[in-house]
Amino acid sequence: MNYLYAAYAVTWLIHISYLGTLVRRHNRLKREIAELKKD
């Protein structure tokens, strides 16, 4: 049973980590756009 929960948990950990990188990229992009508008 532990292996089952580990597999499901790791699956979501991988997906959530990737979504986290997308959010980080999105925020960085927003900052870059704001800087470009300032210039």
Add this chain to the structure above:
Amino acid sequence: MKRVFPLLALLTAGLLGYALYQALVVAPTERTMGDVQRIFYYHVPSAWTAFLLFFINFLASVQFLVRTNETADRVASGVAIAIGVGACIAEFVIRPLPAGMHHGSIATTGLAVTALYFVIHKLFSEPSVDILAQVTAEVGVVFCTVVLVTGPLWARPVWGIWWTWDIRLTSTLVLWLIYVSYLLLRKFSTSGETPVLAAALAVFGALDVPLVYFSIWFFRTQHPQPVIGGGGSIDPRMMRVLMINWLAFLCFAFLVCWSRYRLERVQRDVEETQALEALLEPRSAVQ
């Protein structure tokens, strides 16, 4: 579009929750493996989703390479049509088929290839098709990582080992490495030819996808037989849960690809603007 996305995200979250409930509670317990078999409901849909994404990456890469040349574009379109027609007439040409293969599934797959090729051709322009290739490779690698992690977590209690250098496992690892190298090339290469090099790598990399998929049909392997066609079989209730989970992961992959695609478009626009600014700055300094 901005209104549709949150709605689709909500529906997908609901579907993923329902699929999880089906996998953990509703699906019957397998007699010999017990509950650990339920890993299958995440492992197999993730593999199928990764294959589909890598296949879209292949079609997008081919189109990126051929669209600059009108003749090559026509030849590629002709090949796509020939694949669909060939798959439909395979019934009359290839007899007998290898065990487990069916003429109906060959025709469906062939027609799906042709349809997908022309859908991409119609919906994506030349720069957009390069973005599509990049995005599908990235999300495909995420799903392939899930496959490579959940596989050993199933194998340890069932086989007694985490990993074996069996053809299915090894070819999947090679597939993952090919697409990771594709993403590294895109990230770190500063050459103006990077999209072309990446597309060429993707076309060759995609050759590993059928090898991974058919390895358990043609080679003696420790990996279980395919549950659709092939030598394996599955309880219809398990098949239903498997399909619900695949649908849920497909919807999830579609939404992630959509967000990533929009992000990449904006990022490229920003980079273009920054490059233009950098070009203009020295001139204004001189003036």
